[in-house]
Amino acid sequence: MDNQRKVIALGFFDGVHLGHGALLRRVAERARELDAVPCAFTFDRSPAAALTGKTVPLLSGVNDRRNLMEALYGIQEVIVAPFDVMRQMDWRDFVAQYLQKELGVVHVVAGHDFHFGYKGEGTPRRLGAKCAELGIGCDIIPKVELDGITVSSTYIRMRVAAGDMEGAARFLGHPHVLSGEVVHGSELGRTLGTPTANLLVPEGVIAPAFGVYATRAVLPEGTYLAVTNVGVRPTVNEDKTAVTVEPWILDYHGDLYGQDIRVEFYTRLRPERKFPSVQALRDAILENARQTREYFTKTQN
Secondary structure, rough: OOOEEEEEEOOOOOOOOHHHHHHHHHHHHHHHHOOOOEEEEEEEEOOHHHOOOOOEEEEEOOOHHHHHHHHHHOEEEEEEEEEHHHHHOOHEEEHHHHHHHHEEEEEEEEEEOEEEEEOOOHHHHHHHHHHHHHHEEEEEEEEEEEEEOOHHEEEEEEEEHHOHHHHHHHHHHOOOEEEEEEOOOOOOOHHHOOOEEEEEOOOEEEEEOOOOEEEEEOOEEEEEEEEEEEEOOOOOOOOEEEEEEEEEEEOOOOOOOOOOEEEEEEEEEOOOOOOOOOHHHHHHHHHHHHHHHHHHHHHHH
């Protein structure tokens, strides 16, 4: 580990929403003041899922969290720690041995509800006191509210699950994103003249409600408008359990197999439905493409 001075935001940062943004902005400010590197600390898996044993779908995988923090808030380094190791560590050792001695922290920023260490015994109050004892700066950020609602990953997850991408974006501060590797599919879209990229959604990450969305696809060579279907493709797919995320990337002609792409969700155009024929499905997709172009033309003006 390098010995650069670091200012570190502490949290899980699922979705990188506006509440997280308050921490990350403070980190960037403190880093400039202290001539240090702005960093964020996160875990390799959901603390809530690990502690409860329940399945907790995530808004974003590790790579999306890292990319959002870097792009939106100027974070230069994202430290991904194994939660199973950190949950066994005494909270005092987490601050003194791990943050200060191993990582070189000079200032930490945490949320009002941040708990850490063995049995979650580390609290914001204890963190502040221990940092003061060690000569480390510490900011505790209060909860962030929007329209009287506390900004939280749990609330945003509900909006995404309902297909309310505008509502999710208001609380996220950016469009909901899904990234993954493009894998081979049935290639039905190619025969329809609407070739799609089949996205492999990261394990444990939530997909939006079934339906068709106006989206943007961020590729290695640029950003394109896309019509994205989320669901089980009931018109052509007999396996009604295999959920797919398939963007038809407008005005793009190339081979994306094996590449990682990011899909940004803006609005739901329609629910997923079974059409009486493949031609009816094609007509609907072409109409969705027209709607997508119209949507972005209006929002850009």
